[in-house]
Amino acid sequence: MALINISQLTFSYDSSFENIFHNVSFQIDTNWKLGFIGRNGRGKTTFLKLLMGEYEYKGTISADIEFDYFPFSIEDDLTINIIEEMLPNIEQWQIYKEFSLLEIPDETLYQMFFTLSKGEQTKIMLAILFLKEHHFLLIDEPTNHLDMNGRRVVSEYLNKKNGFILISHDRTFLDGCIDHVLSINKANIEVQKGNYSTWKQNKDYQDQYELNENQRLKKDIKRLNEAAKRTTQWSDDVESTKKGQRISGLRPDRGFIGHKSAKMMKRSKTLEKRRNDQLNEKEKLLKNIEEAESLAIHPLKFHSSQMLYVDHLNIVYDRPIIQDLSFNVYDGERVALIGKNGSGKSSIIKLLLGQEIPHSGTIFIKNQLKISYVSQDTAFLKGNLKEYAQNIGIDESLFKAILRKLDFSRIQFEKNMEEFSAGQKKKVLIASSLCQQAHLYIWDEPLNYIDVLSRIQIENLILEYQPTMIFVEHDAAFTDKIATKRIQLG
Structure with missing residues (x-):
């Protein structure tokens, strides 16, 4: 066992006015299976x-161990x-053992690397x-080329392994392989024992506790403010009697009145201190509450319940891909195309979009x-968001409002899309689709690189507005929630 120590880490890109990390400190045990989660663009x-030592930074990173990064560059060869x-x-037996665990066919050893599928390349690396x-x-995000x-x-x-940090947004995938979570929150970075589900449960409990505490403190502060005002007024009223007129020949007992006034003032200061303590306590809350505003979509109503059908479809490249496939899509259905990579999912989508296959x-x-x-x-995304919205004919204000709900900062609106993270680019495509009024939404692996909270936002959107959809998605949790019909391929 060894420790990776991060102390007072501060970093920002030369082109940025904001720190990605500021005085961050934590430790990682090198025996952990560590899942690394956080919203897109937060610096994972x-x-x-x-x-890996690729950037200069302030602070200290110390570790008595070598790091290796996935994915890495490979020159094509056997x-x-x-x-x-x-x-x-x-030894060859060691290779075969790993290949067996990863269900990689032995014959791939003697094939050129770049002739293999992206999924096989991922497993081999x-x-x-x-x-x-x-x-x-x-x-770093190994699931993007892997089917379910x-x-x-x-x-x-x-x-079965240990000693890694894994960036992934696939909840089912994370739950199956990690024992600790490293999360980049809005205000800090924290390490927690458990898998994604236990982290999410703890996060929900903490968020709800803070929301409840915030409400309680707001009520207490209001009550203390009102009590302080009353006490101050009483003190002023008592103090004013020092200068009052004689009553029936009696002179006011100024000593008693002064003592009573001082007592009232002391009570007022005590109430003020309690209020300030409550304000300080309240200030510490809600810093890590993630804002996930509801999204909206406005699907058009189609004049017919049946939108399309496929009848006895066959697709052949160098081998048969699709054989004798038939299905219908009706209004309100959310159809998941399920199958391993290379089973023809994208080919079906291309045909539905009118491309020549x-x-x-x-x-x-x-x-x-x-x-x-x-x-x-997303490679075609270039230029700024304003130009993109104009080019595809969507409302720029609505488009940017949706991106804000998907955790885009206003600074992102000033950048060209080439500077966006992979997840932010996917959000651009999803936001533009949500701006379009359509009868049918066809989404081909929409969640690649998309952070978990945004996935949940999109799930909730689809469940609320129930658009008609055909989609390909290898996130099992998303598909289980969204699909009303599955078409199994291959």
């Missing part, structure tokens, strides 16, 4: 890069050659890193059906 990947070059002393000894792994089964396999694999069978889409589309790819 930046922190891993700091551990997979076995890549592994032996990186691990010259490795993880196997290489875990075959190294005495290294602490920094694993691949995520299950990798989660089970990581659960070699196929046989029938795809019939009703006339005047308006479709809003979110693609997997």
Whole structure:
């Protein structure tokens, strides 16, 4: 066991006026399986890069262990050659053991690395890193190229390992493989024992406690203010009697009145101190309450209950991808296309969008059906948000209002989209889709890189407004909540 010590860490990018981290201190045990969570743009990947020594910073990071980062660059070669070059002393039985745990076919060892699927490449890179000894792994969003089964396999694999920090927003995936959580909150960074679900439960309890305390303190402060005003008034009234007229020839007892006035003033100061203590206590609350405002969508009502149908669809590339597939989509349905990578999910979406894909069978889409589309790819996003909104014909104010609800700061609106994090780019596509009035929403892996809280916002939106959807998503928790129909492929 060793410790990674972070002390008084402060960092900001040269182009930024804000610190990503400010005087942050905490410790990490190198035996932990540590899940790293937080909203997009809060600095999770930046922190891993700091551990790797890629940026200059203020403060101290100390560790008696070497770090390795996933993903890493690879030059194309036979997979076995890549592994032996990186691990010259490795035995083949060790490779086969890792491959077996990750359900990687043995024959991939003798295939060119870049001919393998992205999911297989992900698994092989993880196997290489875990075959190294005495290294602490920094694993940055490994699930983005993994289908549901691949995520299950990798989660089970990581659960058998230790000594890593894992950035992921997939709740089911995290629950299957971590024993500690490192969370970047609004006001601090904290480490907690448990998986994602226990962290979320504790966070909900803490948030509710703080909200309740805030309400109690507000009431107490109001009561103390009113009591202080009354006491001050009483003190002033008593003090004024010192200068009063004689009553029936009697002179006011100024000593008694002065004592009574002083006693009232002392009580007023006590009440003021209590109020200030309550104000100080209140000031410490609600700093980490995440604002997750409700989103809205306004789907158009279609003139027919049936929107489209697919009949006896076949798609063949170098091999059959889709064979004799038939399904309907009706108004109000949320259809999940389920299947491993390469099973034809994206091909079906391309056909529904009118793209040319070699196929046989029938795809019939009703006339005047308006479709809003979110693609997997974000590489085309360039320029600023104002230009983007104008180019695709959406209301800029509404568009930016939705992005604010998805945790965009106003500073982000001044940047070009090339500077956005991967999660922020995905939020741009989702926000633009929410601005479009459509009969059918087709979303192709919309949640890649999207933080957990935003995923929950999007879930709640869909459940409330119930748009008609066809979607591909490998987040099992999201699919379980949202889908009303599943089409199994492959």
